[in-house]
Amino acid sequence: MKKRWKCSLCGQIFEGETPPVPCPVCGAGAEAFTLLEEEPAATKPSGRWKCTVCGQIFEGENPPVPCPVCGAGVEAFVPVAEDGTVAGASDRRFVLIGGGAAALSAAQEIRRRDRTARITMICGEGIIPYNRPGLSDFVAGEADFEALAVKPFGWYEENKIRLICDAQAVSVDPEKRCVRLSDGRGIPYDRLLLATGANAFCPVQGTEGAVPVRVLRRFADAMELVEAAGPGSRVLVVGGGILGVEAALGLHARGVTVEMVELGARLVGPQADDEGAARLRAALEQEGIRVQTGCSVAQVTPTGATLSSGEEIAADLVLVSAGIRSELTLARQLGLKIDRGIQVDAWMQTSDPDICAAGDCAEFDGRVAGLWNAALEMGTVAGATMCGAKGAAYRQPVPATALSMEHFTLFSAGRLSGEGLREVVRQEGERYRKLLFDGGRLVGLVAVGPFEGAAAAIAAIDRGAGEEETAALLG
Numbered sequence: 083m084k085k086r087w088k089c090s091l092c093g094q095i096f097e098g099e100t101p102p103v104p105c106p107v108c109g110a111g112a113e114a115f116t117l118l119e120e121e122p123a124a125t126k127p128s129g130r131w132k133c134t135v136c137g138q139i140f141e142g143e144n145p146p147v148p149c150p151v152c153g154a155g156v157e158a159f160v161p162v163a164e165d166g167t168v169a170g171a172s173d174r175r176f177v178l179i180g181g182g183a184a185a186l187s188a189a190q191e192i193r194r195r196d197r198t199a200r201i202t203m204i205c206g207e208g209i210i211p212y213n214r215p216g217l218s219d220f221v222a223g224e225a226d227f228e229a230l231a232v233k234p235f236g237w238y239e240e241n242k243i244r245l246i247c248d249a250q251a252v253s254v255d256p257e258k259r260c261v262r263l264s265d266g267r268g269i270p271y272d273r274l275l276l277a278t279g280a281n282a283f284c285p286v287q288g289t290e291g292a293v294p295v296r297v298l299r300r301f302a303d304a305m306e307l308v309e310a311a312g313p314g315s316r317v318l319v320v321g322g323g324i325l326g327v328e329a330a331l332g333l334h335a336r337g338v339t340v341e342m343v344e345l346g347a348r349l350v351g352p353q354a355d356d357e358g359a360a361r362l363r364a365a366l367e368q369e370g371i372r373v374q375t376g377c378s379v380a381q382v383t384p385t386g387a388t389l390s391s392g393e394e395i396a397a398d399l400v401l402v403s404a405g406i407r408s409e410l411t412l413a414r415q416l417g418l419k420i421d422r423g424i425q426v427d428a429w430m431q432t433s434d435p436d437i438c439a440a441g442d443c444a445e446f447d448g449r450v451a452g453l454w455n456a457a458l459e460m461g462t463v464a465g466a467t468m469c470g471a472k473g474a475a476y477r478q479p480v481p482a483t484a485l486s487m488e489h490f491t492l493f494s495a496g497r498l499s500g501e502g503l504r505e506v507v508r509q510e511g512e513r514y515r516k517l518l519f520d521g522g523r524l525v526g527l528v529a530v531g532p533f534e535g536a537a538a539a540i541a542a543i544d545r546g547a548g549e550e551e552t553a554a555l556l557g
């Protein structure tokens with residue numbers, strides 16, 4: 083096979099035994115050339131698959147179906163091509179605070195760009211990075227921790243990524259460029275990422291003598307929930323967003339009697355339209371999960387809870403799923419600009435350009451995305467920025483949701499409400515489709531019932547496809 087050389091100044095790639103010096107494109111000398119080891123993968127399948135619903139990338143000959151992160155089907159997967167980035171080498175020390183999707187994707191991007199840099203991830207939960215959306219499958223008994231781990235333990239060794247799982251970061255000294263850990267160790271850095279994620283927001287107070295109130299955010303929460311809510315027990319789920327629904331289904335699958343209350347007028351807020359939410363509610367009720375909307379918990383009691391409507395609900399445990407709050411302790415200590423999250427620009431730089439932030443702790447364009455695919459994307463952008471390659475700016479991925487029950491599936495993507503949207507609806511029995519257009523461009527879609535167009539729908543929304551090109555999505 084011919085050798086291939088890349089000029090690092092102009093990016094041009096040449097074939098030949100030796101690099102053409104000076105570079106015929108930009109005139110750079112021999113030192114600008116690097117030998118490419120592989121053909122540019124933009125033209126070659128890489129054995130990597132991206133789930134277009136959650137953004138997770140998997141390696142293997144075939145995509146793992148259903149997606150282990152979000153449960154999407156085979157139609158959501160697209161092959162990933164490498165972009166031909168050439169890895170450099172340095173002895174820089176990258177410290178990533180957090181052990182979630184954002185930190186892991188940043189670590190992967192740094193390693194892709196720098197073969198020898200020292201990468202340390204501080205994973206505050208005491209365990210290696212795992213698939214957080216899969217926690218409801220763990221609760222359901224459908225996945226063990228091994229199945230949840232995003233990468234097996236050996237992968238970190240192979241990629242020379244040091245994991246610190248037995249301590250948390252408690253402070254950062256930006257002058258000395260050192261992170262202090264809860265056990266007193268100091269971890270010096272040249273580049274720092276805050277990927278501290280978020281905590282569950284819990285507006286329901288537990289009181290002494292009342293049944294326990296729990297949240298589901300961390301692996302430890304899932305373990306506690308499994309222990310406290312065995313088959314035959316009764317759980318009241320407070321909050322009918324997609325996470326609440328998934329948790330309710332997970333508990334139901336383990337033989338728990340589940341009731342659900344949602345303050346809003348219907349389930350899953352912006353992730354469905356009225357019709358999709360109504361069909362979801364009917365499907366849950368058919369499974370035996372009673373749902374009440376337009377009410378909340380007034381008080382947790384020794385026998386369950388009293389609702390705002392005055393109704394008493396018998397329960398052994400109350401599980402609250404009411405949104406998230408970014409984890410900002412370190413960002414506050416560092417005096418970074420904060421609103422709902424740590425404010426970042428399109429390259430994930432905070433108000434201190436030497437510090438990047440990504441994922442659920444970060445706020446971009448006035449919003450904390452709170453989504454797995456956004457955390458992955460932000461982490462990748464942050465990794466590139468930290469390597470000094472201020473490349474492609476962050477673009478919020480199209481938000482997408484896939485919910486799958488035995489006899490019911492809901493898929494939604496993009497924007498489902500707003501002024502002046504044109505709606506095109508098709509209904510045939512259990513199949514329901516709605517396409518939403520803004521100025522003739524597709525901006526959102528809801529699909530109830532088997533749907534094979536997930537990847538196509540996300541791509542069409544991303545590029546703002548017109549009505550004619552998207553007609554097939556109604557099928």
Ligand SMILES: Cc1cc2nc3c(=O)[nH]c(=O)nc-3n(C[C@H](O)[C@H](O)[C@H](O)COP(=O)(O)OP(=O)(O)OC[C@H]3O[C@@H](n4cnc5c(N)ncnc54)[C@H](O)[C@@H]3O)c2cc1C
Binds near residue numbers: 217279300
């Ligand atoms: C049950 C559940 C289901 C979900 N389902 C979906 C879904 O279907 N689709 C979707 O898009 N999203 C879903 N999400 C949201 C998604 O999981 C998050 O958006 C994503 O995990 C955010 O990744 P992150 O890396 O920013 O933060 P996190 O995953 O929160 O990771 C941050 C990590 O940093 C650690 N940390 C914090 N502070 C410190 C410190 N000082 N020192 C050391 N470590 C620290 C935390 O302990 C945590 O482990 C779900 C979330 C939950 C809880």
